[in-house]
Amino acid sequence: MKLRFKFVLPLFISVVVLGLAGALLIRSQLTDFQGQLLRSIAEEKSREVDTAIATLATQGLEKAALFSRRTDVVQAFELAHMGNIENEADPLMQQARDELRRLLEDDLAGFKSVSGKSMQLHFHLPKARSLVRLWREKQTKRGGEWVDISDDLTSFRETVVQVNTNGKPIKGIEVGSGGFAIRGIAPVVDADGKQLGSVETLESFESVIAGAASGEGQSMVVYMNAANLSVATALQNPEKNPLVGDKFVLVTPTEDGRVEGLVTSDFLLKGQQGTVYERYGDVALAAFPVRDYAGGQVGVLVYVFDASSWTSAIRDVGFYILALMAVVLIAAGLISSFVLMRLIIRPLSLMKTRIVDITEDRADLTDSLAVTSSDEIGELCSWFNKLMEKIRNMLASVAQSSNQVASASQGLLQLAGSLNGYADTMTQTSKAAASSTDDMSSNMNTVAAAMEEFTVNISTVATNSDEMSSTISEIAVSTGKAKEMTVRAVSAASKATAQVSELGAATRDIGKVTESITAISSQTNLLALNATIEAARAGDAGRGFAVVANEIKELAQQTAKETEEIRNRIQGIQQATGHTISEIAEITEVIGDVDVIVGSIAAAVEEQSVTTRDIAENVGQASVGVQQVNESVAHVDSVVRDIARDVGQVRSVAEEVTSTAKSVHENAQNLSGLAEGLDTMVSKFKI
Template sequence: MEKSMKLRTKFVLPLFLTVVCLGLAGALLIRGQLTDFQGQLLRSIAEEKSREVNTAIETLAAQGLEKAALFSRRTDVIQAFELAHLGNLENESDPTLQRAREELRALLSDDLSGFKEVSGKAMQLHFHLPPARSLVRLWREKQTKRKGEWVDISDDLSSFRQTVMQVNADGKPLRGIEVGSGGFAIRGIAPVKDSSGRQLGSVETLESFESVIAGAASGEGQSMVVYMNAENLSVATELQNPDKNPVVGGKFVLVTPTEDKRVEGLVTPDFLLAGQKGTAYKRFGDVALAAFPVNDYAGTQVGVLVYSFDASSWTTAIRDVAFYILALMALILVAAGLVSSFVLQRLIVRPLGDMMSRIVDITEDRADLTDRLTVKSSDEIGELCSWFNKLLDKIRNILGEVARNSGQVARASEGLLQLAGSLREYSGVMTRSASDAASSTDEMSANMNTVAAAMEEYAVNIGTVASSSEQMSATISEIAVNTGRAKDMTVQAVTAAGKATAQVSELGAATRDIGKITESITAISSQTNLLALNATIEAARAGEAGRGFAVVANEIKELAQQTARETEEIRNSIQGIQQATSQTVREIEQITEVIGDVDAIVGTIAAAVEEQSVTTRDIAENVGQASVGVQQVNENVAHTDTAVREIASDVGRVREVAGDVASTAAAVHDNARSLSGLAEELDVMVGKFKI
């Protein structure tokens, strides 16, 4: 496609593409800048709204503290606190505390009524006893609810009112947001002290957090949604209804929903998490959202405020500005493109067209080499025209020189024809000689291959014999080792048999000693039996006095008889052992004789095997030496075969060179003929130009 394009198109198309690319790049740049501007504007609005809300919270907290301070030094208030301290501060139903509570209600009734009449709302004034117990909430008739009923007690606040604990601990005032039963509350707390500076308790006023929200979202198209950290739900008991105050993402609870729920539908848990850490913003068409953290009196993040506002006015203005800038840029780029195209046509395309017409005349053999281009400028196009005129002069001179030299070319071609004929004859003789040498080397190579194959087979057989000899030598060596082991084992067997004979002989002697002992026991039993018989007779003579002794004598006689019987059995067993021992000694002696014979035979075998092992090793060494000699012969045959192959290769290359010479001679002959024809054609071509 590029080859078929006109020069003007090649110049104009890149220019057009450049204009388009610049336009697109400019549009993207402007769009990016405007997008950044929108982000900066949105961030600025979000940060300004965050500062506005924090300022409002700080202002209300300061006002609340100032109001509370008005009641912290009043004499009648201090007297009521002193009355309360006369009671039991740990008993929420203490009657003294109740009297102090009623006294404060009576003392401040007119003040609170006047405030409500002027402001239209009740002042939320709260007095506390240390460390954190409610004395009286003056905007209520009774203190708190228990099991659905209002009761007038001094309820304990220590589990969730850290501000009260802190003020009553260090005696310093506090102000700011603290989570209460209804959510966020702006509090100002001042210590109540008597004239001596003794801390009696504290007093606080509560300001509505909703008033801050209403003031921050008072403009048209604006709204403010409050989210509290879900971890504070244990304190904010009035927000525990999931239908009215749903939990978002498991970490936030909706405190103040909007009427149409449109903003809540755009808020995501990730957006709230970003708002926990700092100012975050996002835009959904013409609706913009900004989220920023809510911090309590101690600076701890306890919630997130989401500010929604209509951004259609300034987004429309930004779009209009972008449109006008892009339109102006497009107009400038188009004008630049048209001017560039006109200049290109006037100063480049037209001179190149004249030059192209001259070149066409040259290619179609109708050129007038005496005609020249007109040089109208000193730029690159003017230089190109000047150099083109010089090129025509050069071509004119070359053609004249070609016309003069064409005759010399014709004469030289005739000499080349004769030289080519001579080369062709010499190459034929060289080719025939090389063919004869190649036949001889091929026959020699075949013979060497036969010898090499035979030697290789012989080497394989020698290798097999050597391997078998080595295996046989190893086997005989192993037999010799095993025979030696057998001889050692027979010697050990003879020794063991001797030891067994000695031990059995000792056993026979021991049984003979035991037999003697049993004979002694038998004699003693007979004597004991005789003594028992005599004792029985003597007892019978003694009459009634010897009856007991007769019983004992009778028992001794029976025991002696039993001992005699068992001793006889032991003697019989020992006689059996003596007979078996004698038989064992005779058999062990026979085994010893047999093992001695085996030892002699094994010794003879070991000597013969050792001699055979030496002979086998000699055979293996001789076969190994023969194998080495065969390998050397194979190597020499291989070297000879390689030399023959190299000779055959050299002869082949000589034959190839001879063929190349013949081909070259033929080519020279053909080129000489072509050169002669070319000289004739040059004469014809030069005649077509006017020089």
Template structure:
């Protein structure tokens, strides 16, 4: 069953065994811990409270004795009653100690009886002493001295009881600590034993079912990888787990590899024969390539010579075509220039006609200006007449004002102002008349000048018309020349294209022949490389045969 488990399940089983061992040690430790805790619980519930009760008993008894002393010193019997209550508490503590600690029960009960007797006796004696204010009861005084010795004895007995309980508690705690240390050592030892046993068991399982078969597999693969492998060997399958499946499939791989190596050996023998036949064919192909290359070199030389001649013819035709094209372009440019001149002449003729029309219009307007100047002259004459009459009226007004005497002084002033205004009007009218005369003179001169300009413009218009007519004739002649040159240029272009096509064809033929020559050279080089490849194939075939021979199949 173990051999049929997978490797992962085996590892999980090993881990479970290790965990089980750890659980066992942990359980043992827990059991010991629970035992120790029980011991500590017992100590805390019995011995420790008993020790504390013993200390409380001693303290209560000391308080009781002190109350006795205070009652005797103060003569207060009420303190004796309080001391009795303390005695009851001491007895209660001793009963508690007897119930908690069986070892101290007998001693506690004996002390309880002694303290009970002591308390009854002390109450009687100390009451007599406290009530004897005069000190006459000597018997009670002697009995109190004897009672003091009993008090010391009981105090020592209670102190011994407290000391013994404390020592017993310490001893028990020490014993529990030793037991706990021993339990820890035992738990650690058990844990180490379980862990070591589990590890050894796991190592044995891993070595037998995992690492052992894997080591055998690695050894076989290493033997095969180093080229000294015996392909007839097979791995032994020990189990049905993952390692067993690995060994099984490794055997299948080696078996397939054995068949492949055998087939490679057969193919290497066939490859060797094929390489020798390929070497012979490559030699024949190389000889044929040399012959083709020689003939193609001769044809290529003749083609290069023909191409040079065609290039010369093409260059000459190209130059002639270029010159004809330049003449055609110049003729076209001259035709365009003459056309522009003709258009400019037409525009100049139109402009001169317009100038003649405008000069005539200007002459008419200047004549109108002269006529208007004459009209203005007549108006100025009328204004001059008015100003002379105004002057006469001003003179008559002055004379009339002088006749009027004092009453005519204001009117005389107005008459003087009117006279002065009439004088200024006459002066201004005279200046206007002079200016109009000058305008009329200038207008007459301007009319004459404009008429002269009109004549010149008429002559210019006639000349421009003659130029425009001549330019039109010249443009028609030039256009005919340009058409002829264009036709010649087109013919040269067609010839040039045919020569270029012939040259291109020659170039193509030369390039094809050169390609044939290069192809022949490449074929020769390929044959050389083929020889090298065949040599390499032969060497590889020999090496492959040697390598295959290193395996035992």
């Protein structure tokens, strides 16, 4: 990869990475901006609705205040108090109700003629009982019919209870039978400041919704907490006012119902806590809580508006920013590339061109690079110029040295010629000397061969005499051992004869013992016979003794029998012993004869051994003489060989001188060629 790409590629990658990072950052910022804009719109709409509610509540309170101290109104209240205000059908309260209708008929008609709608004016008796609702002909419905009574409001009109309890006016939203109502309630007091009841005007909550959603592409949907359905009886129809989850009820549906499909229970739950928003394409939803007169959360308002216009504007802004950023990055990349090419790549390319010229033998070493900056590139150019100057000086020195080498090579060529002549002379002389030494060496080899053959014969005789002497010595040793063995055999035979004689004497003694045993067994047998006879005489009394006597007799007979057998065996042993003694005597005689013969053999062997030793000594002396002759011949041959080796060394030296002369000649020619090559190489550069 070329250097320009190594510079441009990271720059390009940096531009792309910065562009992508910038695009992601801008997208993130625009997304955050859209969120902030949505939140701002939602919060602004929430403040707008709160302001409208507060304004209507104030207007209602101001209207109510107009009737709170009128004399005719006070007089009607005083009439009602004359009756039983706890009785909803009290006649005096009915008279007071009719009186108020008559007194304010013209006022209400004038208001309607101007505003186009009836003023909802409501008078209350303590503690919280309706005296008259002037926008109705009769007070309320009972069993599906309208009745004109003073119905009790205590269970669901906390504002009326508070005003009639503490005498302080109240304004704001309170859930009624029709849902959310904006109320202004003021106490009714007489001239002495005594509170007789309260007066209330109701403002339409729908007017607030209509005003808040009056712009194009805007709408407002009202949801009430389902816990207030027990009061808002008019919203209990699930077909007209469906539940959302189990926490909310729809109060004001839209015509097409498209918005209601986007609103979820979770979104409304978040809207109870504060302002939240969501986007569905170009449609944005914002939810914020509805709070009553006491600040309690009683419902949720969902503001729906078309976000396509400003979303498109933000998208266009993002596109313009990205385009501008791309232009800036591309311009920065191009400028950086130009600077790199001009200030870095170009000087480096010039250096590369100079180096290529040097490599290809066409460089002009007098040409230098222009130093246009004081940075690292400028320093590099300066040092490159110094390098070129140094190379130029080196080539000049090489040219001078090549001339000197050429002169020296001519001198070496002349020296090589002289050495070659001396070497030829030495070679011829050494060849003549080598021929003479070869003849002498051949004669000495013939003498040495003859002496070597004689030496072999003498050695053979000596070897045979040594072997004979050794054999005779072994025979002498063997005869000595044989003599010793005959002596030991005679001794052993004598001992065996004595032992056999002792065995014969022992058998004779045993025979005497057996004779005694035989005699004893005969007597025992006789005694047993006598005992048997005596037992027979004794009859039954001697029967047991007769049995014993009989056993003794049988034992004596058995003893006699065994003794006879022992005697027979002893006689056999005595006979065998006699034969053994005779045979041992014969063996002893034979061994004596062998001993005499072995003695004669030993004497003869000793004489033969002495003769053999004399022969061996004579052969040894002859071998020593032959060995001395061989040594003399070998010494002469060694001297001849030394002479031949010296002549060979002289010839080798002559050959080495010849080779050296040739090498000197070749080196001189090489030096001459190198000198010419250096001249040619240096001539290619302009120095």
